Amino acid sequence: MANLQGKRIILGITGSIAAYKAAMLTRLFIKAGAEVQVLMTPGSTQFISPLTLSTLSKRPVYTQVTSEESWNSHVELGLWADAMVVAPLTANTLAKMAHGICDNIITATYLSARCPVFFAPAMDLDMWTHPSTAENVERLRLFGNYLIEVGTGELASGLVGAGRMAEPEAIVSTLGRYFRKADTLHGRRILITAGPTHEPIDPVRFIGNHSTGKMGIALAEEAAARGAQVHLVLGPSALATQHPRIELQRVQTAGEMHEAALSVFPGCDAAIFSAAVADYRPAQPAEQKIKKSAEALSLDLVKNPDIAADLGQRKTAGQYTVGFALETQDAEANALRKLERKNMDLIVLNTLEDEGAGFQHDTNKVSLLRKDNKKRSFELKPKREVAADILDELQELAAWKKDGL
Ligand code: PMT
Numbered sequence: 001m002a003n004l005q006g007k008r009i010i011l012g013i014t015g016s017i018a019a020y021k022a023a024m025l026t027r028l029f030i031k032a033g034a035e036v037q038v039l040m041t042p043g044s045t046q047f048i049s050p051l052t053l054s055t056l057s058k059r060p061v062y063t064q065v066t067s068e069e070s071w072n073s074h075v076e077l078g079l080w081a082d083a084m085v086v087a088p089l090t091a092n093t094l095a096k097m098a099h100g101i102c103d104n105i106i107t108a109t110y111l112s113a114r115c116p117v118f119f120a121p122a123m124d125l126d127m128w129t130h131p132s133t134a135e136n137v138e139r140l141r142l143f144g145n146y147l148i149e150v151g152t153g154e155l156a157s158g159l160v161g162a163g164r165m166a167e168p169e170a171i172v173s174t175l176g177r178y179f180r181k182a183d184t185l186h187g188r189r190i191l192i193t194a195g196p197t198h199e200p201i202d203p204v205r206f207i208g209n210h211s212t213g214k215m216g217i218a219l220a221e222e223a224a225a226r227g228a229q230v231h232l233v234l235g236p237s238a239l240a241t242q243h244p245r246i247e248l249q250r251v252q253t254a255g256e257m258h259e260a261a262l263s264v265f266p267g268c269d270a271a272i273f274s275a276a277v278a279d280y281r282p283a284q285p286a287e288q289k290i291k292k293s294a295e296a297l298s299l300d301l302v303k304n305p306d307i308a309a310d311l312g313q314r315k316t317a318g319q320y321t322v323g324f325a326l327e328t329q330d331a332e333a334n335a336l337r338k339l340e341r342k343n344m345d346l347i348v349l350n351t352l353e354d355e356g357a358g359f360q361h362d363t364n365k366v367s368l369l370r371k372d373n374k375k376r377s378f379e380l381k382p383k384r385e386v387a388a389d390i391l392d393e394l395q396e397l398a399a400w401k402k403d404g405l
Contacts, residue, residue, distance in 0.1 A: 002176020005033035009175070010077060010084040010113070012106035013053070015043025017156045018088035018122035018165040022048060025087060025168035026056040032172055037077065038062075039105045041093065065105050074105060078112030083175055086110070087148070088122030088165040091133050098136035116225070118174065120148040122165035124157045138362065141382065144221060148174050184401045185391070186227035191264050191271040192220050193307060195235035197254045199281035201299065202290045210359040211276035213237035215324075215383050219272055220246050222387035231268070233260045235275055254278050254304035261307050270320040270394060273308040274348075276359075280304060312343030320398050322346045322390065326358060335369055345371050345397055348390055356380050368393045 009029055013022045022038075029036045036057040040050060042064070050061040065074060078084075086093065086106060093106060097119070102108045110117060119140060127133060128150060141147050148171055152162045166174075194216020198206035213234050220232040224245040231247050235257060241248060251257045254277045265271055280301035290297070308323045315321055323344040325335035328351065335349040349367045352358050357365040357380065364386045367377040370393070378389055395402050 002032045002173050004029060004172070004175060004179065007034045007082045007175075007179060008080055009034045009036050010081045010109060010115075011036055011038050011057075012084065012086040012089075012093075012109070013038065013040045013044045013048070014086065014088060014090045014093040014106065015041055015047060016088040016090045016122040016165070017047060019044045019047035021165060021168055022087065023052050023056060025085075025171055026053055028168050028172045029175075030057065032176065035059075037081070039077075039109060041104050041106055043090075062105050065108055074108035075112045077109045078114060081113065081115045083115050083178070084110065084113045084117045085120070085171065085175065086117070087120035087171055089119045091121075091123045091127045091130075091136075094119070094121060094133065094136045094140070098139040116178065117145040118148055118171070118178075119145055120166050120171055121150055121163075123163050124155055125159045125161035125163050128161075128163035141362070141384070146174070146178070146384075147382070180403050181226050181388070183227040184395060184403065185223055188223075188228045188270070188400070189231070189264075189268045190223050190228045191231045191233070191261060191268045192216050192223070193233045193235075193257055193261060193271075193273045193275035193277070194220070195237040196276050197235045197257055197278045197304075198252050199254065199278045199304070200252075200285040201282050202286035202288065204289050207278050207281065208236070209276045209278065211235070211237075212360050213239050214360070214362065215364060215386070216272075216274040217241045218383040218387040219274060219390065222384060222391055226391065231264045233257055233264075233275070235277075254281065254307070258305040258307045258310065261311060265311050265314065265319075268319065270322065270398070271308075271311055271315075272322040272390070272394075273311075274324050275307075276326065277307060278304055279306075306342070308344065309342040315343070320345045320394060322348065322394055324348045324350065327351045328353065332367070332369070335367075339369060339371060346390075346393060354380065366390075370397060372397070 038053045038061045040063045054061045096107050148166045151164045195213035196209045196211040198208045200206050220230045224230050224243040233249050283300040283302045312321050321344045325338050327334050331351045335347050339347040347369050350357050354365040356363045363380050365380040
């Protein structure tokens with residue numbers, strides 16, 4: 001049974017047949033020790049009565065931003081809560097949340113909420129598999145909200161497939177897990193390298209690679225959510241991240257990334273190297289754009305500093321380093337060689353042979369290989385969840401706190 005003692009939870013209920021499960025969800029939250037403030041869209045009141053939910057939550061239920069008696073301050077609600085859960089979430093409210101539309105008490109509170117937001121979609125199979133729904137789910141996730149995956153089975157329409165709301169027990173245990181991890185990295189400082197590096201050939205060209213920075217940003221966000229102070233050194237990436245505990249430093253080249261990492265590492269408890277760093281750079285970048293003339297052009301390349309190897313040599317007792325290995329063949333053997341050579345404590349192996357893994361995807365499929373020969377392999381999952389698995393492993397091997405409640 002999850003422990004949510006003293007946690008304040010906003011439960012937003014939207015107009016899906018799965019709204020009937022919200023009564024059980026409210027009951028379970030209360031049993032786990034939480035205070036629950038229920039918000040309902042007018043549509044959802046057709047499926048379940050506000051009276052049922054106010055009786056279970058022992059609080060008035062808000063269905064409007066304004067009522068005859070009062071203005072229900074969505075801003076105050078957003079500040080009051082430790083978590084907001086929208087369950088069930090219809091395709092309609094999902095689309096509104098994904099695009100900042102704010103026309104009812106739930107969407108208004110969502111936009112003001114400073115707490116983590118969890119969403120449990122519920123809809124028919126075809127609506128769930130529609131590309132616009134997939135895009136909206138992705139937008140919400142990328143805004144830092146937590147998707148509670150839909151279940152598969154018989155749906156209210158009679159169709160069989162994915163789209164039904166996660167069971168109330170699963171939703172409660174997701175929140176229980178979240179709060180259990182919430183402060184486990186409090187007081188820790190973590191350095192993360194992420195993204196590609198660009199090594200200039202001339203003022204308009206560079207040597208680079210396909211890394212977007214998604215994996216490293218997911219790690220930074222998960223570590224910050226667990227209470228760590230994060231220094232994120234990010235190579236050229238179109239992405240950004242915002243969190244009061246993430247210090248974001250943007251760099252271009254491997255040399256700059258090395259220098260940035262070197263300067264903060266002495267004060268860190270761990271470093272995680274998710275960046276795809278160019279191993280070589282042009283020896284003499286041209287000062288002017290290289291003109292097309294000869295049939296062939298050769299570039300002289302020199303080796304870049306190996307940041308992970310350098311910091312692996314410098315680490316002192318109590319400091320841990322975690323590397324990545326992106327492989328295309330002999331994956332495990334190559335990863336183990338890197339673990340050894342770079343004096344890492346843990347290496348995260350991902351291979352381009354796995355569909356949906358590695359560069360650019362929002363998902364990854366990894367194996368975690370430890371210096372003490374322990375190995376764990378995971379299925380394909382969102383990069384944020386991969387980040388959680390990596391941090392769990394780091395916390396275990398470093399014998400740091402794993403549970404916060
Ligand atoms: O950014 P995304 O689009 O989300 O993609 C994520 C990713 C595929 C880039 C990521 O999951 C990943 O695998 N990162 C490491 C890629 C890589 O360069 O691996 P490698 O096997 O070449 O390097 C081994 C380790 O040494 C890595 O931890 C790397 O950061 C580090 N290294 C390598 C070279 C170098 N000069 N300095 C380093 O620190």
